[in-house]
Amino acid sequence: MTKTWIWIGLVAVAAAMLSGHGCAPGETESGEAAALQLERPGQKVVRSIAFEGNKKLKEKELKQRLGFRVGDYLDEVLAELGRRSIKEHYRTKGFPRTEVEMSMDATQENQIHVRYRIVEGARVRVKSVKFVGNKGIKSGALQKVLTTKTRKWGVMASYYNQDTVDGDLLKLQSIYADRGYLNHEIRAEGDEHIVFHIEEGPIYHVRDVLFEGADTVREAELKDRLNEGLELEPGRPYWKTKADEHADRLRKMFRERGYINAQVDQTPWHVMEQGQQANVVDVKYRLEPGEQFRIGRVDVTGNADTQDKVVRHILDEYDFTPGELYNADIAPLSGGGSLEKRIRRQMLADEARIRPMDSNQPGQKDAQVDVKEGLTGMVMPGIGVSSDSGFIGRLIYQQRNFDITDWPESFEEFISLKSFRGGGQTLRISLEPGTEVSQYSFNYTEPYMQDKPTSFDLSGMSFERYRESHDEGRLKGMVVIEQRLKNKWRPSLGLRGETVEISSLDRDAPREIRRVSGDNALVGVRLGMTRYLVDDEWEPATGRVYGLAYEQVTGDHNFGLLTGQYAWYHTLATDLADRKTVLATKFLGGMAVGEAPPFERFYAGGTGAYGIRGFKYRGVSPRGLQTNVLPPRIPKRKDPIGSEWIAIAGTELAVPVVGDSLSWLLFIDAGWIDSGGIRAGVGTGIQIMIPQWFGPVPMRFSLAVPMMKDGEDKTEVFSFSAGGLF
Known part of the structure; x- marks a missing residue:
């Protein structure tokens, strides 16, 4: 019984002590200190906290920096620490010259009033950042890695922050160590005008x-x-x-x-x-090296809506299967490997992580694939615009985890979108009416046909566009099968059936257009072979892509189309912030075998596949002679009728400007067709990477001057587009 009363007493004392600290924040409604609980020798209870001179920062913000509250016990050491904390907080907010004084006034009741007098000083704006003593590394290169700037985003004023300067100092020291200056010394001084003094020392x-x-x-x-x-x-x-x-x-x-x-x-x-x-x-x-392991069992977790096979198909394509050597390069222990990135992109997963797990078999590691499913379906209304196609209204439904075999068991399941999901297929339905072009389409893709790295693509499209001398309408269905081989080659087979309607001809439409007026039925078989040797298929920085394709077309017209491509990407420089300056070069070519109708020939200009910036969309083409022109007028070659062959060459330099989202572009585009000489445009522009739910989408704005042109070409200085890289 005695022990019980002792415990009760201890609990009561503890509760009394805690109540002195737990009142929020230990003040009465009038701001008076709470009643004293227990006295501590050498310490007094804070009755009030006051600030004077704080105009830029609020009292509530400053109190949070003190480490004590009204009702707490306090001595001079804790009060001094509070003073230093306030001064440091002002410094991080851009007030390096702030002075803080502290006073403690005691009362007879063993209580104190704490007062902080603050002279804030001016908030220091950074007006210049310079480097002194640097010879081996240019100031411009060093400036790019600094967080300390004279302006934020090129517009907003930037204020001095000692922590930021200290961080920049560490960056500079790391850079010099990386470049072989192993005995360098760097220090920073100043606030309004910051100077980094650099003693490089010798290069080792x-x-x-x-x-x-x-x-x-x-x-x-x-x-x-x-x-x-x-x-x-x-x-x-x-x-x-x-x-x-x-x-x-x-x-x-x-x-x-x-x-x-x-x-x-x-x-x-x-x-x-x-x-x-x-x-x-x-x-x-x-x-x-450590011990060598092969893959044992592979388990997939976290895929509540997605079938296991969707993940296993990707693993199979990368040879990450039981019995194979455990490739920890594409699936490293730390995560973030190329295999995990592929799973995230393919599944649109928020996260994907592959972990090696202990196995009962010697020399083996089981693999656990953890995925966190993300948003795979969406309905996206919107408006688009480009210099090639004008304004376009958009209503798009897309499901990147579609399953054509998962039919609904009830109408409710269908309405709630719980059916047709989990198979890793893609279904896209788009309604895109526009001022110049209208398109309505659907596309279904199975990336692993018969559980092999072979894609099956089925698409249908209704297309209407106002051309220069007529209207063009297309109704098309297409099937494409493409195999992804281990050596990076991708052979493909395509079949299309299409009806092309040429209508609403202008009175002076050329005879080449009049010959194909009405409906034109086409059936084509296409064979292609492409090889991808790039570091990243979506945003390449190094490597090559090249391929060749031939399509034989029959129906109302008999002809063939031979096309080829070659693209080369090279990283010229990686700046000190690990951003890459990429030089890209492309060559495109096409040739009609036989007599192709105008709507299947080649046109250059604009920003599309055969784009030449500085020229309008379809602005580079042979021109047909006007018809139905009455004297005394003389017929002119006005409307484009397409070229029998085409060759396009272009080079573009993309230099990062702000993070990974904004790049500066310099480019030269050139092209040849079966009439006139070489056409060439030179220009500059910007590329903005817009984040989307399925990955970043590039938006490009270009200014180009046609340096070489033919008299009949149509030119334009400004062009813009979204959704395509160079």
Whole structure:
């Protein structure tokens, strides 16, 4: 019983102590301090907290920085810490010259009044940021990585923040270390005018490349891997970024072979010559391959609405299946591998993570694929506009996790959109009426026909467009089957059936158009072969894409269409913020075999597939002679009738400006057709990546000047488009 009363007493004391701290915030309605609970020697209870001189920051905000409240016990140390915290908070808000004084007035009741007198000073606006002493790295390159700017987004004023400057200082130090300046010193001074003083020191060069722990792989093979496109060899400057890239390449080699825990680190070892440190280093790679594993069981979790096979199809295409070596390069332990990215893109998943799990079998690791399903279906109304097609109204339904076999069991299930889901297929239905072109279409895609990396695409379209001398209407159905091979080739077979109606002819329409007036029935069989050798199929920065296709068309007209493409992407530079400047070059060609009707020939200009910026859509074409022109007027070649062949060449440089969303474009476009000479346009523009639920969509605005043209060509200076990269 005695112990029970002791516990009750302790609980009561604890509750009394907590109540002194737990009143929110320990003040009565009149602001008076709560009644005292227990006294502490050397400490007094805060009766009130007051601020003077704070005009820019509110009292409530400052109180949150103190670490104590009215009703708390306080001594001079805690009060001083509060003063420093307030001053630091002002500093982070752009007031580096703020002064804060603190006073404590005691009362006879063992209570104190705490008062902070604040002289805020002016909020310091950053007017200039300069570098002094830098010779090896230009100021412009250093400026790009700084967070400290004179203006935000090029418009808003930027204010001094010591934490930001300290962070920029660390960035600069890292950059110089990466570039081989191993003995550099950097300091920052100033607030309104910030100056980074840089003592670069010498650049260190590579003397030799060494390996430690290379028992699993021959040293000769390791050096071969290092020499594949990277430049870090004896005599060259030591760049930490390149040395790290070499380490990544070696790590990739091991992880591709099932060494999921492989670690490769590089260290520059300073070389001593005659008892003094020389400006050279030996780059030493320490290899720890660890144990090699094959894949055991593969489990898929988190896919409540999506069938397992949707994920397993992707895994099969990447050879990530039971019995294969566990490729930890495409599915690394840290996540974010290319296989996980492919799963996210294919499924439109919010997250995808592949984890190795312990297995009962030696030399094996089970794989667990965790997915977090995202939004796969949407109904999107909107309005679009482009310089090629005018204004377009849009109502689009798209489901990226469609299942044609999942028929509804009830009308309610159909209405609630719980049916036709889970198969990883795509269904898109679009209604797009416009001022110049109207299109109504549906498209169904099965990316893994018969559980193989072969896509099946079925589409139908009704199309109407006002042409220069007539109206053109198309009603088309198409089937395309494309196989994705291991060597990156993609053979394809396509079949189309189409009716093309040429109507509402102008009185002076050329005879080439009059010959095809009315309905024209076409049936075409197309064979194609394309190879994708790019780092990212959606946003390529390096690599090539090339292909060739031939379509034989019969029906009311008999002809063939031979087309080819070649695109090359090269990263010219990666800035200090890891943004890439990409040079892209493309070549497109097409030729009609036999006599193709005008609506199947080739037209250049605009921003489409055969675009030449600086020229209007279909602005580069042979012209047909006017008909029904009465004397004394003379017939002219006015309306385009299409070319029998075409060749397009273009080069574009994309330079990142703001983050990954805004890029500056410089380009040259050129083209040839079967009449006139070469056409060429030179210009500049911007590209804005607009985030969408299925990924970023580029919006492009271009200004171009036609440098070489034919007298009959139609030109335009400004063009804009959305949804297509170069």
